Every structure is written in structure tokens, then in C-alpha cells.
Amino acid sequence: MLKIENLHAEIDGQEILRGLDLEINQGEIHAIMGPNGSGKSTLSNVLMGHPRYEVTDGNVTFFGQDIFELEADERAKLGMFLAFQYPSEVPGVSVANFLRTAVNSVREKELSPMEMYKLIQEKMRFLQMDPKFAERYLNEGFSGGEKKRNEILQMLMLNPKLSIMDETDSGLDIDALQVVSKGVNALRGPKFSALIITHYNRILRYIEPDHVHVMLDGRIVTSGGKDLALTLEEKGYDWVRQEFGSAAQS
Amino acid sequence: MPEDKTIQELGLDEYKYGFRDPEEYFFKTPRKGIDPEIVAMISKHKNEPQWMLEYRLKALEAFYAKPTPQWGGNLNDLDFDEIYYYIRPMENQGRSWDDVPDDIKNTFEKLGIPQAERETLAGVGAQYESEVVYHSLKEEWEKAGVVFMDMDSGLREHEDLVREHFGTIIPADDNKFSALNSAVWSGGSFVYVPPGVSIDIPLQAYFRINAENMGQFERTLIIADENSYVHYIEGCTAPTYTTNSLHSAVVELIAKPGARIRYSTIQNWSHNTYNLVTKRAVAHENATVEWVDGNLGSKLTMKYPAVYLVGEGARGEILSVAYAGDGQHQDAGGKIVHAAPNTSSLITSKSISKGTGRSTYRGLLKVHEGATNAKSRVECDALLLDENARTDTYPYIEIEEKKVNTEHEATVSKVGEDQLFYLMSRGLSEEEAMAMVVNGFIEPIAKELPLEYAIELNRLIQLEMEGSVG
Numbered sequence: 050m051l052k053i054e055n056l057h058a059e060i061d062g063q064e065i066l067r068g069l070d071l072e073i074n075q076g077e078i079h080a081i082m083g084p085n086g087s088g089k090s091t092l093s094n095v096l097m098g099h100p101r102y103e104v105t106d107g108n109v110t111f112f113g114q115d116i117f118e119l120e121a122d123e124r125a126k127l128g129m130f131l132a133f134q135y136p137s138e139v140p141g142v143s144v145a146n147f148l149r150t151a152v153n154s155v156r157e158k159e160l161s162p163m164e165m166y167k168l169i170q171e172k173m174r175f176l177q178m179d180p181k182f183a184e185r186y187l188n189e190g191f192s193g194g195e196k197k198r199n200e201i202l203q204m205l206m207l208n209p210k211l212s213i214m215d216e217t218d219s220g221l222d223i224d225a226l227q228v229v230s231k232g233v234n235a236l237r238g239p240k241f242s243a244l245i246i247t248h249y250n251r252i253l254r255y256i257e258p259d260h261v262h263v264m265l266d267g268r269i270v271t272s273g274g275k276d277l278a279l280t281l282e283e284k285g286y287d288w289v290r291q292e293f294g295s296a297a298q299s
Numbered sequence: 300m301p302e303d304k305t306i307q308e309l310g311l312d313e314y315k316y317g318f319r320d321p322e323e324y325f326f327k328t329p330r331k332g333i334d335p336e337i338v339a340m341i342s343k344h345k346n347e348p349q350w351m352l353e354y355r356l357k358a359l360e361a362f363y364a365k366p367t368p369q370w371g372g373n374l375n376d377l378d379f380d381e382i383y384y385y386i387r388p389m390e391n392q393g394r395s396w397d398d399v400p401d402d403i404k405n406t407f408e409k410l411g412i413p414q415a416e417r418e419t420l421a422g423v424g425a426q427y428e429s430e431v432v433y434h435s436l437k438e439e440w441e442k443a444g445v446v447f448m449d450m451d452s453g454l455r456e457h458e459d460l461v462r463e464h465f466g467t468i469i470p471a472d473d474n475k476f477s478a479l480n481s482a483v484w485s486g487g488s489f490v491y492v493p494p495g496v497s498i499d500i501p502l503q504a505y506f507r508i509n510a511e512n513m514g515q516f517e518r519t520l521i522i523a524d525e526n527s528y529v530h531y532i533e534g535c536t537a538p539t540y541t542t543n544s545l546h547s548a549v550v551e552l553i554a555k556p557g558a559r560i561r562y563s564t565i566q567n568w569s570h571n572t573y574n575l576v577t578k579r580a581v582a583h584e585n586a587t588v589e590w591v592d593g594n595l596g597s598k599l600t601m602k603y604p605a606v607y608l609v610g611e612g613a614r615g616e617i618l619s620v621a622y623a624g625d626g627q628h629q630d631a632g633g634k635i636v637h638a639a640p641n642t643s644s645l646i647t648s649k650s651i652s653k654g655t656g657r658s659t660y661r662g663l664l665k666v667h668e669g670a671t672n673a674k675s676r677v678e679c680d681a682l683l684l685d686e687n688a689r690t691d692t693y694p695y696i697e698i699e700e701k702k703v704n705t706e707h708e709a710t711v712s713k714v715g716e717d718q719l720f721y722l723m724s725r726g727l728s729e730e731e732a733m734a735m736v737v738n739g740f741i742e743p744i745a746k747e748l749p750l751e752y753a754i755e756l757n758r759l760i761q762l763e764m765e766g767s768v769g
Contacts, residue, residue: 097720097724098720098723098724099716099720100716100720101716120723120728120729121720121723121724122723122724122725122726122727122728122729122732124724125723125724125725125726126726130724131724133721133724135717136721137715137717137718137720137721137722138718139718139721139722139735139736139739140739140740140742141738141739141740141741141742141743142735142736142738142739142742147722147725147735150727150731150735151725151726151727154725154726154727154728154731155725155726186739187739203725207725207726
């Protein structure tokens with residue numbers, strides 16, 4: 050479904066991704082772990098199409114389609130979703146208004162206002178959110194936890210085929226982490242895949258990954274099952290550097 | 300009707316053209332430019348009382364004496380000798396729909412305005428079909444003693460009331476443009492609301508029968524008597540099409556004790572227009588005046604609605620939004636003068652600049668000595684849609700009283716790459732994302748407008764922005 054081959058990308062002339070390969074099939078949950086500066090967030094931004102990043106080499110296809118020919122909104126319409134590490138504030142635009150616009154722009158047939166209202170209420174209840182939340186301005190004055198819940202709410206509303214989660218767990222307390230995980234697990238199924246990008250394996254206790262990859266210096270240096278996350282936790286990123294640092298530099 | 304018809308010619312045949320039935324003929328001053336003779340012709344043509352003629356002539360002297368202001372936008376290309384100072388709107392109907400520029404037609408099209416209404420708005424058709432609705436409302440208002448008519452009729456039918464208040468809030472010699480307006484004014488609205496009367500439905504200037512609301516020099520006077528309420532809506536969000544390049548209106552509001560006046564304007568001038576308007580209100584004891592002011596289009600707008608809080612407990616609010624596109628300068632803001640104790644005020648100004656557009660906030664907050672416990676808050680926010688756009692803020696604050704509470708806050712933000720990317724990652728196109736950011740930005744103003752105006756304001760700004768996204 051998602052196929053990344055030899056991906057190279059840079060920002061402001063500095064190369065961050067240096068030949069990354071990854072394949073995700075439908076229904077699979079993948080986790081990418083890595084130390085700060087390994088290029089994890091760059092990967093998520095490049096996959097979604099942030100204009101500040103330049104792809105210098107390699108291919109990425111999503112259901113066979115070259116995504117680098119598509120703008121971010123077109124990728125969203127194909128079923129890609131990015132849960133942001135730092136979601137932007139949009140003053141004056143309510144969460145409900147934003148959700149309506151977003152959902153109707155990715156759907157072939159627009160939902161009626163009543164259907165939309167019900168759907169928003171249902172998803173918010175599921176995520177244990179106060180109904181008043183829908184009337185607040187998008188991310189304005191939200192706490193860190195509210196921002197992340199809001200990202201998960203959007204994910205549930207948009208019902209993507211692939212969700213890329215950029216350090217969604219960072220800065221969350223246990224309650225928020227559980228709610229976030231509940232959202233992802235609710236979508237889990239043969240038609241949903243996720244790429245969970247994280248520094249810690251904490252979130253992986255709640256969302257069990259099928260595959261774990263370790264990223265260093267812009268590449269995936271080793272992959273394994275969920276046990277790899279435990280090994281990492283035990284040995285730390287210094288172990289990764291010692292073990293794979295030279296390989297990454299070559 | 301030949302274009303060179305003059306008052307002299309008309310004067311030779313009064314019976315045929317009939318001053319009593321002024322809608323029956325066309326009239327235009329015989330030449331461009333302004334002098335006492337032209338002013339006298341206008342006044343004579345309208346059959347005005349002597350005092351108004353004298354008022355006009357005195358105002359003309361003030362106009363000559365005042366220099367063109369240099370502190371605001373660039374007025375150097377404005378040539379007062381190249382303007383016709385009085386054209387009866389009926390003359391416009393000599394034009395046809397074919398004469399209306401394509402960009403204006405396209406805007407009507409995109410706004411979904413019916414053809415009949417489009418023609419009226421473009422000044423080429425008869426008054427549109429709202430007359431029936433208007434008529435029944437008018438009967439209701441008249442029963443309550445409300446006066447709502449064009450200013451020329453107001454002067455004819457309520458001369459004493461007009462004479463008592465006209466020019467008392469904005470004296471003719473207040474500034475060069477109020478002087479010009481006072482000399483050549485025509486049209487505008489006259490509103491009087493009796494004590495204790497609340498008008499629930501907004502009075503809308505474009506409902507007005509025999510309106511000369513396309514006038515360039517309209518003059519509006521609203522008097523809200525004690526404990527009354529009126530919401531007046533001026534203009535319309537459709538583009539105002541004038542062949543002339545200067546619009547200079549004067550609007551005076553008087554809110555007597557306990558009264559509340561809300562005055563909403565959204566104007567979208569053609570891009571060659573100088574829009575130089577003086578708006579001022581006086582709020583007496585416990586009265587409230589609110590200006591809601593939207594400025595789009597024009598080459599240069601200079602407009603600073605003012606509220607003088609002269610009675611204890613009075614309140615003034617100014618909400619303004621301006622959009623400056625390529626080549627445009629919106630120099631707008633507000634003035635609040637606290638001249639009595641326990642008065643309060645709020646100025647909220649929002650500006651959007653795109654391309655080479657420039658928006659300026661220019662405001663004055665003045666608290667006189669003795670205006671104890673005055674409370675004021677000024678907030679101006681500028682949004683820049685791209686790198687070249689420009690915004691400036693000139694907040695003048697003069698406080699002579701110690702016991703006051705004032706706050707001032709100014710922000711400048713740019714529509715950021717990250718913000719657009721965030722919205723686009725949820726399926727919105729770049730244009731939709733930009734429009735969403737802008738609509739959110741003006742939301743605090745839009746929510747103060749009647750729904751249909753708020754929607755049109757949003758759509759108009761979107762139309763102005765079209766093609767602005769690279």
C-alpha cells in the first residue's frame with residue numbers, strides 16, 4: 050500500500066533523509082523509533098507533502114500512485130492522514146466548522162448538516178471530550194493534551210487508510226495517552242494502517258505494533274517485531290549508535 | 300437625454316421639467332470643478348431654504364482654506380477640478396447594462412445577485428423589487444413616529460429638526476472633506492427615532508425609495524431620541540460602481556440619553572475610487588453607539604469613525620475590518636473621546652493586506668480630565684497574506700485623567716506555511732485553506748453583522764483573494 054524506496058530529502062539545503070526504504074501493507078501498524086535528529090519528523094512531513102522539504106531522490110507510492118505528484122490536500126483525499134506533533138492554531142475557526150469542511154472535502158458525497166452533527170458528537174463522546182470543545186477555535190489556547198485529542202478526533206472523522214502519527218505521545222499524561230490509543234485501536238482493521246513515529250516505546254504498550262523500525266541518520270537501520278521496542282528501551286539509543294552508527298554513515 | 304443639459308436650460312422651461320416632480324428629469328452641473336456658482340446651482344435645483352445655501356457657501360470657503368491633509372494616504376493624484384460635483388442619479392439610467400465593466404458584472408454573477416438587483420446596484424436600472432416589503436415596514440415605522448427618508452426629503456419635510464442638528468456633530472470646517480461634503484452634499488439618509496421606540500428590523504439604506512444612495516457626497520444624519528434603539532445598515536456588499544473617482548460622505552449620529560445606535564457599513568468600492576469619509580457620533584448619558592465598518596475595494600480609503608462620549612455612563616464601540624489588495628491603501632481606524640465619567644469604549648480593528656496592498660490602523664483614544672473611571676480597550680490585528688503586503692499602526696493616545704483604565708494591543712500575523720499545510724493535510728485546497736484562515740481572522744467582526752451580510756462579507760473577501768494564491 051505505502052512503498053518508500055531510497056528516499057532522500059532535505060530542508061534548507063541540508064540532507065535529512067538519506068536513502069530510506071519502508072513498505073507498509075494494508076492492516077499493518079508500524080512503529081518508527083529513533084533518537085532526536087534522526088529524521089523521524091522529516092519523514093512524516095515529507096510523506097504528507099510539507100512544502101518546505103525538498104525530495105531529492107527516491108520514490109514513494111500509495112496504492113501505486115506516485116505521491117510526489119500530489120499536493121497535501123490530494124494526498125488527504127487518497128486516504129493519507131498526519132497527526133501533527135505541533136498542530137497550528139487557526140483563530141476564529143471553530144473545531145466543528147473545520148471538521149465539517151475537512152470531512153466534506155475528502156468525501157465524495159457531502160454529509161448533511163444533521164449527519165455531520167451526529168458524527169461529531171459520537172466521535173467526541175468516544176474520545177471523552179466535552180461537547181463544548183467543538184465550538185472552540187481550532188487549537189487556540191488548547192493544552193498539549195487537548196491538541197493531541199483534537200488530532201485523533203480529526204483522524205476518526207476523516208477515517209483515513211493510513212495514519213502517520215508524528216510523536217503524538219510526546220508530552221501526554223497517561224489519561225490522554227489512553228484516549229489517543231483508544232482512537233487508533235478503534236480504527237484498527239484490515240483497511241487501516243498506521244505509522245507511529247515515536248521517541249519512546251510508551252505508546253506501544255497501548256497500541257501493539259506489527260513491525261518496529263529503528264531510524265538513525267535518515268535511514269532505517271534495523272527492523273523487527275514488537276520485541277525490538279523492548280530491546281531499545283532496555284539498551285537505549287547509544288546502543289543503536291554503537292551498533293548501527295557506522296552503517297548509517299557509510 | 301443629452302448629457303449637456305444644464306440648470307439654465309432647465310430653468311427656461313420649468314413647467315415642462317417640473318421641480319415638484321424631481322424624478323422626472325436629469326440634471327448635472329454644467330462643468331467639472333467647484334465654485335460658488337456650482338454650489339448655488341445645486342442648492343437652487345433642490346429648492347433649498349436660504350440657510351442651507353448659506354451653509355453650503357460658507358462650507359465652500361472652508362474647503363478652499365483647508366489644505367489637503369498630508370498625514371494619511373497619498374492624495375496627490377486627486378484632482379478636485381476633474382470631478383462633477385452633482386449628477387442626479389436618474390442620469391445614470393441613461394447608461395445601459397452594457398456599459399457596466401465586466402469585472403463588476405462578474406462579481407455580481409459570483410455573488411448570485413439577481414439581474415434586476417444587479418442593474419440597480421450598478422446604477423443602470425430601476426429601484427429593485429423590495430419596494431413592497433419596504434412599504435409595509437415603512438407604514439409600521441411611521442405609526443411609531445419613525446422618520447426614515449433620504450436627506451433631501453428630510454430637509455424638505457422636517458426642516459426644523461434638520462436645522463437643529465445638521466452639522467452640529469461634524470462642523471463644515473472640521474476637515475477638508477467634511478467641508479467639501481457640506482458644500483455639495485446630496486442624498487444620504489435622514490433618520491429620527493422617537494423616545495422609547497425600538498426598531499427591531501435594521502433600517503437598510505438600499506431599501507430606500509427615491510434613494511440617491513449612489514451619490515458621491517451623501518449626507519446622513521441619525522437622531523435616536525431618549526431610550527430608543529435603531530440599527531442602520533448602509534450600502535451593500537456588492538461593488539459600488541461609480542464613474543467618478545471621489546466618494547466623500549459625512550455621517551452624523553446623535554444618541555440621546557439611554558439610546559443605542561448601531562451603524563453597520565460594508566462597502567466595496569471600485570478600485571479607482573478615493574473613499575474619504577467623515578463619520579462621527581455623540582453619545583449622551585448612558586447612551587451606546589456602535590460602528591461596524593467594513594472597507595473593501597477603493598484606491599485609498601481614509602475613514603476613522605468616531606464616538607464622543609459626552610454623558611456619564613456612555614459607551615462607544617468601533618469594529619472595523621479592511622481588506623487591501625494590490626495597489627490599494629486602506630487607512631482606517633477609529634476615534635474615541637471620553638469626556639464624561641464612567642464611560643467605556645472598545646475599538647477592534649482587523650486588516651488584511653495582500654500583494655502590494657497596504658493597510659494602516661490610525662486611531663485616537665482621548666480621555667479628558669474629569670472623565671474619571673473611563674475604561675477603554677483598543678485591539679488592532681493585521682494579517683498579511685504574503686511577503687510584499689504592508690501594515691502600519693498609528694495609535695494616538697492622549698490621557699488627561701489619572702483615574703482611568705486603558706489597554707492597547709496590536710498584533711501582526713502572516714498566513715504561515717505551517718498553517719496552510721495543516722489545513723491542506725485535511726483535504727482543503729490552498730485557496731480554501733487561505734480563505735479559512737482569513738474568515739477566521741475576521742470572525743469577531745462578521746459575527747456582529749446580520750447573517751446575510753456576514754456571509755457576503757466572507758464571499759467578497761474570497762473573491763478579492765482569488766488568484767492571489769501562487
